[in-house]
Amino acid sequence: MKTQAPKRQLFLGGARSGKSSLAEQAATATGLAVIYVATAEVHHSEGAGSMAQRVAIHKRRRPNHWRLVEQPLTLSETLFELDQEPCCVLVDCLTLWLSNHLCTEAADLDALLEQLIGQVERxxxxxxxxxNEVGSGIVPMGELSRQFQDYSGLMNQQLAMVCDAVTLVVAGLPLHLKP
Structure with a gap:
């Protein structure tokens, strides 16, 4: 008898830990149509080559039949709109979404996190x-970096509370924190 996969899953890990790959495997295992919500933005500026390479790796790894929605900012609204479809929605990556908002002067991060957590719950x-799990290193010196680390930690804690399953990925290996 096949066990039902958790309805809301959170995969945490450091950069290049294997969290995206394991999340993609979990999405496939649901047997549902998958909608992949990508939050990365590739800007054509100095240093964008690295992000473009990461995006290309993710594109090559994803099955062609998965639907792609690129949404760097209005994630809660997108999740609400997709809620009308019986499917599996995979969002990669929340810390990139947070970074996108940190680089926007008008962002009210507290309100955005509250909106996201509420939508995930519903x-x-x-x-x-x-x-990304970013709280395992030193406290950054720069204000923007500290703000990113603080909000990332807060976001991950709140999401872990409302998700049915939480997996920490280290060196490609899953450590199931919840249930």
Missing amino acids: TQHHLILVS
């Missing part, structure tokens, strides 16, 4: 979230 579809 979701009707199977939802898989990917986020």
